[in-house]
Amino acid sequence: MTNIFIIGMGLIGGSLSLALKNDSTFHRLGYDISEDETNMAHQLGVIDERVTRLQDGAERADVIIIATPVGVTIKIMEQLSTMALKKGVILTDVGSTKRTIVEQAERLLPSVCFIGGHPMAGSHKSGVTAAQEHLFENAFYLLTPTAETSRDELISLKNILKLTKARFIELDAKRHDRLVGVVSHFPHIVAAGLVHQLEKMQATDDQVTALAAGGFKDITRIASASPIMWRDILVHNKEEMIRLMNEWQQDMDGIRELIENEDHESIYHFFAGARQVREGLPQKSRGAIPAFYDLYVDVPDHLGVVSDVTYVLAENKIHLTNIRILEAREDIMGVLRLSFRSEEDRTHARAVLMERHYQIYEQ
Ligand SMILES: NC(=O)c1ccc[n+]([C@@H]2O[C@H](COP(=O)([O-])OP(=O)(O)OC[C@H]3O[C@@H](n4cnc5c(N)ncnc54)[C@H](O)[C@@H]3O)[C@@H](O)[C@H]2O)c1
Ligand SMILES: O=C(O)C(=O)C[C@]1(C(=O)O)C=C[C@@H](O)C=C1
DSSP, rough: OOOEEEESHHHHHHHHHHHGGGGGGGGEEEOOOSSHHHHHHHHSSSSSOOOOSSSHHHHHEEEEOSSSOOOHHHHHHHTTTTTTTTTTTTTOOSSEEEHHHHHHHHHHHHTTTEEEEEOOOOOOOOOOOOTTTTOOOOOOOOEEEOTTTOOHHHHHHHHHHGGGGGGEEEHHHHHHHHIIIIIHHHHHHHHHHHHHHHHHHHHOOTTTTHHHOOHHHHGGGGGGGOHEEEEEHHHHHHHHHHHHHHHHHHHHHHHHHHHHOOOHHHHHHHHHHHHOOOHTTTOOOOSSOOOOOOOOEEEEEOOHHHHHHHHHHHHTOEEEEEEEEEOOOOTSSSEEEEEESSSSHHHHHHHHHHHTOEEEEOO
């Protein structure tokens, strides 16, 4: 048995533990500062065993995964440095920042193999109840080995984490923080800033909230994320945040000037350039929610057809992640788009629906 000790039973710790459950040689021990969270994780089958004292789990562990806010991660490493960890234990984390964590691991735990990790998928939700087994499927899993990391240690860690079905990328911690600063950390400041702007307007005209529609909600979804987690991330990635903030302020000053001068052409290029870059971003599925396996079903447009199809799937214990009517007008066939979690579910669904003479196609 390999004892895997997960510290922090929240969204990410819980999701990782769920992803590891399919290897029967793993025994997953979980610990959280909140006993309620540890108990909930146990009740939900997220872990095999609850641990009530950090030391008890740490000293039994072959692998330790720290899944707490990044500020806490350093404190946990301080605590681990005073414990009798097993020889050869592999220590990793899931924190959204890497430079400070890697530096502190080297300082506090020089004789322990620490490999920084960061699964690049998540959500604005927190806590173990939001954990999902497939959260990291197809996502990038960033690893930050150092010159001290041996090839065997890296392979051992990857062999465990491969159950997440994520794709590994190795990079150094400094570059990690620079890149992730742009695509994740700074956007969270912008999202929260926009919500505060709405809040200020609300004080003088409260109708503004009712008008906050699709665009505002899309761009500010991430402002619902954990303030503890984001406070810690910004402090850890302070230099990058300040650099990006200065760049952003300069860019915004430039745009303000364009608007003041009614410079139609440059304003057009500001948006046209952004659209081109945005549309050129990789479309490949990342994370649990976008990893869709879709089937399209022609259905006669009559009352109850949606429930007929879902009944057939439920009868065969096939889980749907989404269902959508794409077209259903009078006198024509409707089209249902069914989304599944995996290729196996999709293949199974295709077979059972064809048996019932539904017309199926993909794409
Ligand atoms: N949420 C995301 O989208 C996301 C994605 C990738 C990585 N991360 C990183 O993963 C880590 C965890 O984030 P999360 O989203 O799971 O947060 P979360 O709030 O869902 O879970 C964090 C858990 O850590 C626990 N905790 C706090 N202090 C502790 C301590 N001293 N000892 C033990 N447990 C303690 C909390 O009680 C909580 O249950 C963070 O470092 C974050 O940067 C988050
Ligand atoms: O999808 C979201 O809600 C997220 O914010 C996930 C997100 C991100 O910024 O993309 C958040 C923090 C991480 O470290 C990795 C992923």
